[in-house]
Amino acid sequence: MAAILIHAAIPLTIILVYALVAIWGERKIAGFIQDRLGPMRVGGWHGWAQSIADLLKLIQKEDIIPTNASRFLFKFAPFMMFAASYAAFAVIPFSSAYIGSMINIGVFYLLAVTSILTLSVIMAGWASNNKWSLLGGMRSAAQMVSYEVPTIATVLTVVLVAGSLNLMTVTEMQAGNDTLGFLPNWLIFQNPFLIVAFIIFFISILAESHRVPFDLPESESELVGGYQTEYSGMRWAMFMLAEYADMLLLSLLGATLFFGGWNSPFGDFMGGPAWGFFWFMLKGLLLVFVMMWIRWTLPRYRVDQLMHICWNILIPLSFINLVLTALWEVIF
Amino acid sequence: MLNAVKQSWLTFKSIFTGMGVTIRHFFGPSVTLRYPEERMELPKGARARLFVNIDDCIGCNLCARACPVNCIDIETVAATKDVDLGKTSTGNPKRFWLTRFDIDMAKCMYCDLCVHPCPTNCIYMVPEYEYSEYDRSNLVYHFSNLEPEMVAEVKEKAEQEAEQKKREREEMMRKKAEEKAKKELEEKKKADEEATKNEKENGGE
Amino acid sequence: MIEVISKETGNKEMVINMGPQHPSTHGVLRLELVLDGEIITKVRPHIGYLHRCFEKYAEQMDDYAKVIPYTDRMDYVSAINQEHGYVIALERMLELEVPERVEYIRVIMAELQRIASHLLGIGAFGLDLGAFSPFLYLFTEREKILDIFEKVTGARLLYNYFAVAGLMRDVHPEFKTDTAEFVKTFRPKIKELNDLLSYNKIFIQRTANIGVLPEKVAFNYAASGPVLRGSGVKWDLRKNDPYSIYDRFEFDIPVGTGEVGTLGDCWDRYMVRVKEMEQSLRIIEQALDGMPDEGDVMAAIPKRIRAKEGEIYVRTESPRGELGYYIVSDKSASPFRVKARAPSFVHLSLLPAISRGSLIADMVAIVGSIDIVLGEVDR
Numbered sequence: 058m059a060a061i062l063i064h065a066a067i068p069l070t071i072i073l074v075y076a077l078v079a080i081w082g083e084r085k086i087a088g089f090i091q092d093r094l095g096p097m098r099v100g101g102w103h104g105w106a107q108s109i110a111d112l113l114k115l116i117q118k119e120d121i122i123p124t125n126a127s128r129f130l131f132k133f134a135p136f137m138m139f140a141a142s143y144a145a146f147a148v149i150p151f152s153s154a155y156i157g158s159m160i161n162i163g164v165f166y167l168l169a170v171t172s173i174l175t176l177s178v179i180m181a182g183w184a185s186n187n188k189w190s191l192l193g194g195m196r197s198a199a200q201m202v203s204y205e206v207p208t209i210a211t212v213l214t215v216v217l218v219a220g221s222l223n224l225m226t227v228t229e230m231q232a233g234n235d236t237l238g239f240l241p242n243w244l245i246f247q248n249p250f251l252i253v254a255f256i257i258f259f260i261s262i263l264a265e266s267h268r269v270p271f272d273l274p275e276s277e278s279e280l281v282g283g284y285q286t287e288y289s290g291m292r293w294a295m296f297m298l299a300e301y302a303d304m305l306l307l308s309l310l311g312a313t314l315f316f317g318g319w320n321s322p323f324g325d326f327m328g329g330p331a332w333g334f335f336w337f338m339l340k341g342l343l344l345v346f347v348m349m350w351i352r353w354t355l356p357r358y359r360v361d362q363l364m365h366i367c368w369n370i371l372i373p374l375s376f377i378n379l380v381l382t383a384l385w386e387v388i389f
Numbered sequence: 390m391l392n393a394v395k396q397s398w399l400t401f402k403s404i405f406t407g408m409g410v411t412i413r414h415f416f417g418p419s420v421t422l423r424y425p426e427e428r429m430e431l432p433k434g435a436r437a438r439l440f441v442n443i444d445d446c447i448g449c450n451l452c453a454r455a456c457p458v459n460c461i462d463i464e465t466v467a468a469t470k471d472v473d474l475g476k477t478s479t480g481n482p483k484r485f486w487l488t489r490f491d492i493d494m495a496k497c498m499y500c501d502l503c504v505h506p507c508p509t510n511c512i513y514m515v516p517e518y519e520y521s522e523y524d525r526s527n528l529v530y531h532f533s534n535l536e537p538e539m540v541a542e543v544k545e546k547a548e549q550e551a552e553q554k555k556r557e558r559e560e561m562m563r564k565k566a567e568e569k570a571k572k573e574l575e576e577k578k579k580a581d582e583e584a585t586k587n588e589k590e591n592g593g594e
Numbered sequence: 595m596i597e598v599i600s601k602e603t604g605n606k607e608m609v610i611n612m613g614p615q616h617p618s619t620h621g622v623l624r625l626e627l628v629l630d631g632e633i634i635t636k637v638r639p640h641i642g643y644l645h646r647c648f649e650k651y652a653e654q655m656d657d658y659a660k661v662i663p664y665t666d667r668m669d670y671v672s673a674i675n676q677e678h679g680y681v682i683a684l685e686r687m688l689e690l691e692v693p694e695r696v697e698y699i700r701v702i703m704a705e706l707q708r709i710a711s712h713l714l715g716i717g718a719f720g721l722d723l724g725a726f727s728p729f730l731y732l733f734t735e736r737e738k739i740l741d742i743f744e745k746v747t748g749a750r751l752l753y754n755y756f757a758v759a760g761l762m763r764d765v766h767p768e769f770k771t772d773t774a775e776f777v778k779t780f781r782p783k784i785k786e787l788n789d790l791l792s793y794n795k796i797f798i799q800r801t802a803n804i805g806v807l808p809e810k811v812a813f814n815y816a817a818s819g820p821v822l823r824g825s826g827v828k829w830d831l832r833k834n835d836p837y838s839i840y841d842r843f844e845f846d847i848p849v850g851t852g853e854v855g856t857l858g859d860c861w862d863r864y865m866v867r868v869k870e871m872e873q874s875l876r877i878i879e880q881a882l883d884g885m886p887d888e889g890d891v892m893a894a895i896p897k898r899i900r901a902k903e904g905e906i907y908v909r910t911e912s913p914r915g916e917l918g919y920y921i922v923s924d925k926s927a928s929p930f931r932v933k934a935r936a937p938s939f940v941h942l943s944l945l946p947a948i949s950r951g952s953l954i955a956d957m958v959a960i961v962g963s964i965d966i967v968l969g970e971v972d973r
Contacts, residue, residue: 090411091730092420188610192632192954269724270796273955280954281616354411354790355404356797357724359955360632370397400795410790411727420734434763436748457660500663500754501762514748 064157068146076301077108083349090353118290123186126287130184135288135295138177142302145170149309150225151337152319154330163224164212167310168205171265174303175201181296182284193283196273196360203367204264204271210375211258214251214382215244215314224310228318243317250382255315257375259344262307264363267300269352273360304345312340431516436499438517439492441532445477445511448485452503452512460496461503464489466547479509486543490532495525607635614643618722618958621968625945625957632953637946641939641971648973652932658684658899659758661932666752668934669970672711674703674743675912677756682837683908683919687901690759695889697839699765700756702773702881703746704838705874709780710739711913712867719864719962720791723800728791735783742772758899760892770882777875777882784872792868801864802855805948805960809858815944819915819937820870821964824850824863831911843880845873860963867965900927914938914965934973938966 081096085103088095100106122131145167147157160166175198182194219227233242240246245255264271273283280286285296312318317340319333327336358366422429431437448465465485468474474483504513522528535543608629613619622643628636648668652661665680666673678700685692717732740750746765747755755762791797807817812825822829830847832840848869850862901923909918915937924930941964949960 086415087726089415089419091727092414092417092734093730094419094421094423097423188608196632272724350408350411350415351404353727354407355725356720356791356794356800358796359800359953361953362799370393396795403793403795407790407794410786414727414731432745432748432766434748434766435744455657455660457655457663498663499749499752501748502660502663502754505762 064147067151067155068149068157069143071151072143072146072298072302072305075305076298077112079301079305079345080108080111080297081105082346083352086346086349087353090350112294115290115294120291121287121289123287125186127184127186130180131287132292134177134181134184135292135299137180138174139295139299139302141170141173141177142299142306145306146302148224149306150228150313150318152330152333153229154333156225159225160223162222164216164222167224167306168209168212171303171306172201172205174299178284181288185284185287187287189281190284190286193273193280193286196280197267197284199360200264200267200271200273200363200367203364204261204371207257207367207371207375208261208265210372210379211254211261212310212314214254214375214379217379217382218244218248218251218386224313224318228313228320231317232320234323241317241320241322243315243320245315248382248385250378250385251315253378254375254382255311257371257378258311258315260366260371262311263348263351264367266304266307266348268304268348270355270357271363272352272357273363304348305341308344308348309337309341311344312337316340431518433516434514435516436501436514438494438515438520439497439503439530440513440515441490441492442511442513443487443490443532443534445479445509446487446490446532447477447481447483447509448487449508451506451508455502455506457500457502458496458498460493462489462491462493463487466543467551468543469546469550477509477511481509486535486540486547487533488535488540488543492530492532493528494520494530495528606630612954612957619961620718620966623942623961623966623968623971625961627954627957629954632955634949634952634954634957637949637957639942639945641942641968644968644972646973648934649932652929655928657927658901658929661929662756663752663754665934666754667969668936668973669711669912669914669917669938669967670751671714671967672707672913673752674707674755675711675910676917677753678704678838679908679910679912679917679919681756681758682910683906683921684758684899684901686908687904687906687921687923688758688895688899690895691893692759693890693893695886696760696891696893698881698885699761699891701838701840701843702878702885703743703755705877705881706739706742706773706776708874708913709871710736712871713739715913715965716787716791716864716867719959719965720797722958722962723797725791725794725797728787731783731790732787735780738776738779742769742776745769745772757892759895760890764891770885773878774882777878780875781872784868787868792865798854798861800955801860801959801963804855804860804952804956805963806856807858807863807944807948811944811947812858815947816940817915817944818940819911819913820863820866821915821937821941821944823847824866824963825858826850826852826862831909831916835909837908837910840877842884843877845876848873860959863963863965898927900925901929909935912937914967914970915941936970936973938968938970939973942966942971 081104084107085095087093094103096104096107098104098107099110122128148160148163148167150156178197178201179194182190182192182197185191215227216222219230221227221230227244231242231244234240235242245251263269267273273280282288285293288296319330319337321327321332321336448463450463450465453459453461453463464487466488468484468486474486476482499514501514507513520528533540610627610629611624612627613624614622619625624640624643626636626638626640627634646667648664651664655661662677662680665676668676684690713732713736717729717736720732721729743753744750746769747753747762749755807821807825809825809827812822812827817825818829818831826849828847828849831837832845833847848866850857850859850866852858852862853865854861903923903925905920905922907918907920909916911917916935917937918935920931920933920935921929922931944964945960949957952960
């Protein structure tokens with residue numbers, strides 16, 4: 058029992074700390090990119106406590122539920138969304154010494170659990186009884202269902218090369234520094250088609266986690282707040298938390314599949330479980346940074362263009378890529 | 390097929406160009422000021438708040454008339470003969486007590502139209518912008534420097550003087566009227582006398 | 595939920611109110627949209643949320659000059675251009691001579707204001723499409739223009755700087771160097787904008803072939819300014835009906851080319867504005883060269899203006915299009931009637947014509963590309 062609780066608490070702590078840092082970080086990054094400073098006041102140095110102050114504010118806010126909303130679904134949706142992304146952390150190997158649950162079908166479980174996110178977004182959009190929320194919910198349902206296909210296809214490519222669904226095994230495979238004599242044995246350097254796979258994967262996770270240029274469900278200049286329009290206070294904070302957790306989850310998945318997970322880029326140097334955790338988070342946060350960087354650069358796509366990119370470009374490409382990778386594996 | 394590849398290449402290229410621009414800004418300096426700690430220096434002629442140098446005001450009311458929103462409220466009382474209000478720094482003689490000179494900055498639209506007609510340049514804009522208030526009535530600025538007792542006194546005096554003047558005028562008018570009446574009476578008398586005289590003369594013949 | 599059954603398709607339609615409190619209606623515009631899924635079948639703009647009786651106020655004033663600060667408040671992002679039209683109308687009505695130096699300063703100020711207004715228009719357009727950073731970069735540049743304005747006029751937004759046959763105050767001695775410095779630093783920023791936004795593929799995909807306004811429709815709806823030029827019509831009042839001293843300057847009229855899509859789409863309208871900023875820079879440079887260093891900034895005119903009985907219509911090129919003032923005088927000290935022909939109002943009526951059949955996201959792009967200012971629509 059105690060072991061279960063500890064195993065449950067560790068990812069939760071990581072998510073919460075990460076969310077506080079990431080929200081502050083996103084605002085700082087946005088500020089610097091836009092020639093501003095971002096939050097500077099709360100807590101002294103560069104306003105590091107801004108997210109904590111925001112959290113305290115959100116907890117104190119009134120919990121408003123629209124009169125005609127479907128009360129149960131409205132209340133339930135944010136928690137379900139958070140639960141979905143939280144549950145998926147169980148199979149992420151944070152370091153060589155720690156993984157929440159060592160199961161053989163890790164990748165499969167992760168993809169299955171994150172699908173619940175779609176459901177909760179529709180739930181929130183529908184239960185709000187607001188036209189803008191409804192449009193946001195519908196858009197996001199279409200988007201997430203579509204983009205799951207290329208994500209799964211690219212993950213499958215990696216699984217094909219690695220030969221395992223267990224993320225720990227996949228990571229352990231990537232240890233060492235032998236590729237071309239000096240590069241780490243990361244999967245992205247193993248096979249030219251995996252580079253293509255990574256690009257497709259990255260575009261898909263941008264869409265999966267609702268980041269610009271695919272942030273249509275909550276595109277504030279069109280749909281006001283999308284499915285979050287009617288939410289406020291703590292429930293809205295849950296959405297925010299789930300969204301950032303989802304971003305981290307997919308980035309960490311990317312780091313595990315393509316960038317060697319907790320393996321150090323310098324072989325045994327700075328190895329070991331503690332450094333492993335450091336490297337793993339560093340890789341994940343770098344991907345998160347790139348996502349933020351893209352967010353503050355690009356305009357967003359329109360909903361039909363989004364579907365066009367997915368169904369006409371990414372999905373065929375990812376399947377062709379899968380076949381080519383298989384051929385490469387057979388030949389070499 | 391080739392076209393599709395070219396198109397996606399162009400898309401990526403334009404995205405990376407854009408990201409290059411933003412990352413340059415990321416490492417570039419910030420252009421904002423941290424307001425309460427750092428303040429922007431307003432230029433000399435900035436129009437932020439109206440100010441009246443009440444010592445120079447001659448109470449001509451031109452500014453109030455020029456104001457498109459009627460935010461200037463002036464009440465003047467003519468000075469009595471026994472006081473000399475002196476001159477303004479521009480040399481114009483002052484003839485009025487300014488019992489009220491209120492400017493409602495909540496109404497003001499900072500158009501600068503009141504500044505130009507002023508003959509003594511005593512109303513002007515100052516670059517002071519931190520004067521927000523919780524109560525709108527606090528935005529009414531009272532520029533008149535007379536104490537309420539003084540105002541009452543001045544008003545009373547002015548009234549008395551006006552009364553006196555009125556009385557004097559009435560006196561004068563009455564005198565004039567009396568004189569006129571006298572004159573008329575005399576003329577009438579004369580005429581009457583002449584008439585009776587003529588009658589007598591005529592009757593005598 | 596209000597649902598209507600479409601007569602044409604038989605589908606269930608949804609009525610949705612975009613605004614008056616919506617992030618991308620640029621103020622308090624309310625658009626009543628009838629949606630079939632996400633496709634718009636009908637648009638009905640509702641205006642009047644910002645009505646301030648400008649025209650009635652103008653009649654109530656006891657002086658012609660007192661109307662000038664109110665013209666500022668019509669189109670509050672290009673106040674100088676609004677004043678310019680009004681004072682030109684008065685000067686023509688009273689047959690007044692304007693000193694040369696005044697004309698040069700007016701042109702420089704008007705063109706700076708045009709750049710500032712376009713910067714805001716372009717930035718807000720990008721913001722509507724989700725590009726946040728370009729908006730703030732452009733705002734930085736706009737702030738520099740406003741700094742110049744503040745140093746000259748004393749105000750940052752609503753200047754009341756132009757007076758009848760003159761200016762309210764003379765420019766400061768560093769005006770020329772300040773403006774020249776700005777022109778120099780601003781040119782590279784246009785290139786940066788093109789890199790970041792104009793030729794960004796996603797931006798092009800969002801704006802090309804969207805909200806196409808054919809030339810004929812533009813004429814029928816009396817469109818003007820960048821909206822008309824975006825449809826490929828070379829029509830600029832600064833060239834076609836020169837006022838002030840615009841006939842002395844050399845500049846081009848940028849028109850839409852259909853470079854990335856159809857002629858007259860949102861991208862063309864956007865690009866016309868970008869190119870116009872470059873032309874404005876050219877005008878400013880020429881005007882700075884030609885501007886006399888010494889001279890009066892106020893012609894000798896009677897203190898109280900009294901016009902002859904009559905009427906006049908004067909049109910000028912504001913950043914948004916043809917801004918016309920129709921003034922009727924009845925010999926008294928105040929205008930008998932002032933009517934402003936606001937380009938934003940005219941362009942707003944285009945909306946139903948060019949947005950049918952598009953998606954909600956396109957609606958946002960179209961509203962952004964015609965660049966309306968609600969202060970001017972409602973007056």
